[in-house]
Amino acid sequence: MMNDFVFQNRTKIYFGKDQLTHLGEEAAAFGKKVLLVYGGGSIKRIGLYDKVVDVLTKAGLTVSELGGVEPNPRHTTVNKGVKICREEGIDVILAVGGGSTIDASKVMAATVAAPTDDCWDLVIKKVESPRALPLMTVLTIAATGSEMNAGAVISNVDTKDKLPYFSPAVQPAVSFLDPTNTFSVPAYQTASGSVDIMAHVFDMVYFSRQPRMDMLYRVQDEVLKTIVTFAPIALKEPDNYEARANLMWASTWALNGFLAGGVSQMTSCHRMEHELSAVYDITHGHGLAILIPRWLKYVMNDDNAWQIKRLGTNVFGIDASLSDREGAEKAIEALSDFFFKTLGLDSRLSDLGIDDKHFRDMAENACKQLGGTLHGFIDLTPDDIVKIYEMCL
Amino acid sequence: MMNDFVFQNRTKIYFGKDQLTHLGEEAAAFGKKVLLVYGGGSIKRIGLYDKVVDVLTKAGLTVSELGGVEPNPRHTTVNKGVKICREEGIDVILAVGGGSTIDASKVMAATVAAPTDDCWDLVIKKVESPRALPLMTVLTIAATGSEMNAGAVISNVDTKDKLPYFSPAVQPAVSFLDPTNTFSVPAYQTASGSVDIMAHVFDMVYFSRQPRMDMLYRVQDEVLKTIVTFAPIALKEPDNYEARANLMWASTWALNGFLAGGVSQMTSCHRMEHELSAVYDITHGHGLAILIPRWLKYVMNDDNAWQIKRLGTNVFGIDASLSDREGAEKAIEALSDFFFKTLGLDSRLSDLGIDDKHFRDMAENACKQLGGTLHGFIDLTPDDIVKIYEMCL
Numbered sequence: 001m002m003n004d005f006v007f008q009n010r011t012k013i014y015f016g017k018d019q020l021t022h023l024g025e026e027a028a029a030f031g032k033k034v035l036l037v038y039g040g041g042s043i044k045r046i047g048l049y050d051k052v053v054d055v056l057t058k059a060g061l062t063v064s065e066l067g068g069v070e071p072n073p074r075h076t077t078v079n080k081g082v083k084i085c086r087e088e089g090i091d092v093i094l095a096v097g098g099g100s101t102i103d104a105s106k107v108m109a110a111t112v113a114a115p116t117d118d119c120w121d122l123v124i125k126k127v128e129s130p131r132a133l134p135l136m137t138v139l140t141i142a143a144t145g146s147e148m149n150a151g152a153v154i155s156n157v158d159t160k161d162k163l164p165y166f167s168p169a170v171q172p173a174v175s176f177l178d179p180t181n182t183f184s185v186p187a188y189q190t191a192s193g194s195v196d197i198m199a200h201v202f203d204m205v206y207f208s209r210q211p212r213m214d215m216l217y218r219v220q221d222e223v224l225k226t227i228v229t230f231a232p233i234a235l236k237e238p239d240n241y242e243a244r245a246n247l248m249w250a251s252t253w254a255l256n257g258f259l260a261g262g263v264s265q266m267t268s269c270h271r272m273e274h275e276l277s278a279v280y281d282i283t284h285g286h287g288l289a290i291l292i293p294r295w296l297k298y299v300m301n302d303d304n305a306w307q308i309k310r311l312g313t314n315v316f317g318i319d320a321s322l323s324d325r326e327g328a329e330k331a332i333e334a335l336s337d338f339f340f341k342t343l344g345l346d347s348r349l350s351d352l353g354i355d356d357k358h359f360r361d362m363a364e365n366a367c368k369q370l371g372g373t374l375h376g377f378i379d380l381t382p383d384d385i386v387k388i389y390e391m392c393l
Numbered sequence: 394m395m396n397d398f399v400f401q402n403r404t405k406i407y408f409g410k411d412q413l414t415h416l417g418e419e420a421a422a423f424g425k426k427v428l429l430v431y432g433g434g435s436i437k438r439i440g441l442y443d444k445v446v447d448v449l450t451k452a453g454l455t456v457s458e459l460g461g462v463e464p465n466p467r468h469t470t471v472n473k474g475v476k477i478c479r480e481e482g483i484d485v486i487l488a489v490g491g492g493s494t495i496d497a498s499k500v501m502a503a504t505v506a507a508p509t510d511d512c513w514d515l516v517i518k519k520v521e522s523p524r525a526l527p528l529m530t531v532l533t534i535a536a537t538g539s540e541m542n543a544g545a546v547i548s549n550v551d552t553k554d555k556l557p558y559f560s561p562a563v564q565p566a567v568s569f570l571d572p573t574n575t576f577s578v579p580a581y582q583t584a585s586g587s588v589d590i591m592a593h594v595f596d597m598v599y600f601s602r603q604p605r606m607d608m609l610y611r612v613q614d615e616v617l618k619t620i621v622t623f624a625p626i627a628l629k630e631p632d633n634y635e636a637r638a639n640l641m642w643a644s645t646w647a648l649n650g651f652l653a654g655g656v657s658q659m660t661s662c663h664r665m666e667h668e669l670s671a672v673y674d675i676t677h678g679h680g681l682a683i684l685i686p687r688w689l690k691y692v693m694n695d696d697n698a699w700q701i702k703r704l705g706t707n708v709f710g711i712d713a714s715l716s717d718r719e720g721a722e723k724a725i726e727a728l729s730d731f732f733f734k735t736l737g738l739d740s741r742l743s744d745l746g747i748d749d750k751h752f753r754d755m756a757e758n759a760c761k762q763l764g765g766t767l768h769g770f771i772d773l774t775p776d777d778i779v780k781i782y783e784m785c786l
Contacts, residue, residue: 226608262408
């Protein structure tokens with residue numbers, strides 16, 4: 001019987017091309033001083049930075065800023081933001097960017113409300129923070145779903161750790177999702193983001209041993225089909241509003257709890273990929289694309305083959321009359337073709353200059369905080385994970 | 394290009410069979426005095442009344458009550474509740490029942506916070522109420538979706554009006570969705586509720602001239618397929634948890650904003666049906682079942698036939714190679730078969746003892762508050778509505 005669950009998601013979403021006008025009134029509801037957090041400067045190139053600052057100042061807000069948040073955001077950068085928030089008495093944080101900028105802002109918001117200067121204390125649970133500064137976001141890439149959930153992932157380059165942080169207090173209060181802000185996302189990031197979206201569905205709910213609600217299983221198929229349909233269009237026509245809008249809302253749905261329905265599990269592929277990104281600083285979605293087909297091959301067995309086959313039949317149109325095993329193999333093939341041919345991502349870790357040098361350490365590390373085993377579709381020990389990494393070479 | 398939209402839904406959902414234990418702590422967060430609102434007494438027969446009172450009193454709350462809310466809830470009953478709330482200083486209203494009980498409680502909650510004793514003043518917008526008492530619900534039938542939205546429908550038997558009320562303030566704070574509480578719902582109400590769920594999808598988003606997001610259109614198909622799959626199972630096996638759970642979550646999704654994505658329209662069939670229920674006090678979902686296939690036949694044209702055909706191909710498995718018109722006709726046939734054969738509902742208004750005596754008045758009334766025309770999939774004048782009613786005889 002399916003699991004009981006609690007569902008609540010308070011984030012207010014402004015979706016569409018003419019919504020940024022509401023940013024001023026929403027921010028002003030939290031106070032006078034806003035910290036604008038962003039990444040490498042693409043928001044300046046596309047004119048979004050100017051628009052945001054203009055709307056905020058017209059609404060009477062004082063804008064401080066922290067730029068330069070890294071693609072795998074670092075705890076040291078978060079700590080810089082914490083310092084600014086405290087020194088300037090910031091009332092609300094506005095993250096303008098993708099998952100990295102939003103994640104950094106989340107941990108920043110929680111740390112400001114905690115008795116420490118170092119956000120890493122929260123990440124490793126040395127310090128708890130039940131509160132946080134209010135957070136708003138303006139999303140610029142469809143990928144992580146961070147714009148409508150309470151999770152974040154932060155990297156510590158000193159210890160080479162990349163760890164999740166979760167607190168209901170850091171759920172964004174308001175997020176602005178304008179598909180036109182993703183028109184300029186380069187092909188590589190569009191492809192990687194699309195993989196990340198699919199991986200959230202796979203890792204969180206689709207590939208699970210837990211009983212699930214049929215309706216949500218069907219809806220998961222449709223979210224996956226949305227990516228398979230529109231990611232190739234966005235690659236060919238970066239300014240295609242329909243494609244960008246579908247990818248954007250799908251990315252939010254993939255990780256905002258709508259699809260969960262009581263299925264809750266460790267996210268095997270994500271944990272394995274976080275180790276890759278922590279050690280080699282590669283793009284998360286690309287690492288996932290390389291891992292997922294090998295992981296599926298490795299974990300497939302007689303009990304779960306029907307679920308992998310289901311991906312093939314319901315999402316990639318594979319012949320339903322095949323046996324579970326045959327169908328599952330065809331599904332993995334179709335998924336690989338989608339990642340490596342259609343989306344054009346390199347298919348091997350060696351293509352990214354990664355060898356087996358750190359595989360053992362990474363595998364141990366992925367399991368370290370979870371009692372030695374990654375629980376999921378099937379449980380994985382460090383030995384299993386090393387073998388999966390090796391399949392990716 | 395698709396419409397911009399704002400999405401937010403704050404309701405906290407406890408879904409599953411062992412969640413009622415949390416009712417006490419959730420209610421206590423709002424105060425000490427709770428008004429328990431319910432309908433005809435089925436909650437006593439299934440033991441739910443005792444369980445609820447037990448949990449509330451153990452959590453230290455004082456329980457007042459108002460039973461006897463009608464299937465088409467009356468403004469006079471709501472006013473009784475308003476009086477109790479004021480006299481006893483109620484802190485939170487707990488609706489235990491279906492859409493009628495929840496709708497009555499919503500308008501009650503808003504009226505208590507308004508400068509009037511008569512809730513009808515709010516319904517006809519003579520008085521505004523931006524606030525409301527907090528509202529919680531324990532749902533006992535999958536149908537209206539009222540457990541997770543801000544709308545209600547109230548009847549005035551004096552004026553024979555059945556009108557909608559909408560206010561963000563009346564959105565339930567917490568709703569308990571336990572599929573086992575619907576095991577005892579009789580076949581007729583299970584069937585009618587299932588039609589209501591499908592009608593919400595049809596009326597709100599599926600049959601619309603507005604541009605829509607492909608992902609959500611696909612998800613709508615799946616919610617409809619969920620009903621087509623599980624309503625017959627629930628009829629045959631009333632205690633089937635999986636069937637009841639899928640119907641329950643589908644009913645919530647059908648009207649909680651998840652599926653909308655910027656499509657917003659008058660709900661033609663619902664407005665036409667509300668007139669039937671107002672005059673003849675029939676079951677809402679049954680009235681909808683009789684109306685919808687005739688309405689589809691009446692509004693079908695060369696521009697929209699593909700949308701009706703889509704229902705046939707994507708939900709009822711009709712041959713995709715048919716022409717739009719042929720496919721649409723087959724779809725209407727399949728839908729009629731589902732309502733009248735599979736669900737076993739009588740197919741004609743005359744089966745319910747309704748003749749054409751009031752058709753003109755009802756048609757005029759349905760359009761009265763909307764400038765003379767029901768806007769929707771196609772716009773309907775009173776003449777159109779009379780013709781559709783006549784097709785239902």
